[in-house]
Amino acid sequence: MPKDYVNQNICPICSRKVEESDYLNELFSEEPEVNYIAHLVTHYRHNHIESWNRCWGRHGSRYRRNWFGDYDEEKAKVNERAKRQIIRKGKVILNQVGILPEHFARLQNTEPKTMEVARKYLTGVKVQDTLSGSTTVEFDSAQELTDKAA
Ligand SMILES: [Zn+2]
Numbered sequence: 001m002p003k004d005y006v007n008q009n010i011c012p013i014c015s016r017k018v019e020e021s022d023y024l025n026e027l028f029s030e031e032p033e034v035n036y037i038a039h040l041v042t043h044y045r046h047n048h049i050e051s052w053n054r055c056w057g058r059h060g061s062r063y064r065r066n067w068f069g070d071y072d073e074e075k076a077k078v079n080e081r082a083k084r085q086i087i088r089k090g091k092v093i094l095n096q097v098g099i100l101p102e103h104f105a106r107l108q109n110t111e112p113k114t115m116e117v118a119r120k121y122l123t124g125v126k127v128q129d130t131l132s133g134s135t136t137v138e139f140d141s142a143q144e145l146t147d148k149a150a
Contacts, residue, residue: 002093012040012090012093012094014047018042018043033100040086041086045078083118084114100122101119
């Protein structure tokens with residue numbers, strides 16, 4: 001069931017369970033969709049962005065020296081990049097579970113550029129209605145292969 005992605009906090013890109021944050025769960029307790037994508041942004045930053053991970057590894061201070069701004073500024077920038085990549089790479093599942101541009105607008109500091117991407121890909125169209133179950137699965141794995149090759 002696509003809704004399980006939201007209920008169980010599963011990443012639409014790597015299909016792994018996202019580590020839950022009590023802080024976010026409380027902050028967005030009334031908005032499961034917003035809570036879900038807020039968790040995804042943190043997960044994406046830590047698991048899918050290599051340059052961010054390098055900044056916290058053994059030679060982290062060397063990488064962090066290249067930052068222009070401070071931690072919060074840099075984190076906000078990386079978060080915006082993460083949001084856009086989550087939308088592009090996870091759009092099939094995000095559409096299935098009913099994530100809309102409005103949900104991204106509820107997150108902190110969402111830039112107009114990110115909203116543009118959200119409006120382009122999150123159309124609210126139920127992909128499942130037009131594709132058979134097996135086609136959806138094929139589409140997913142094909143997308144994953146493209147991501148790995150990129
Ligand atoms: Zn993931």
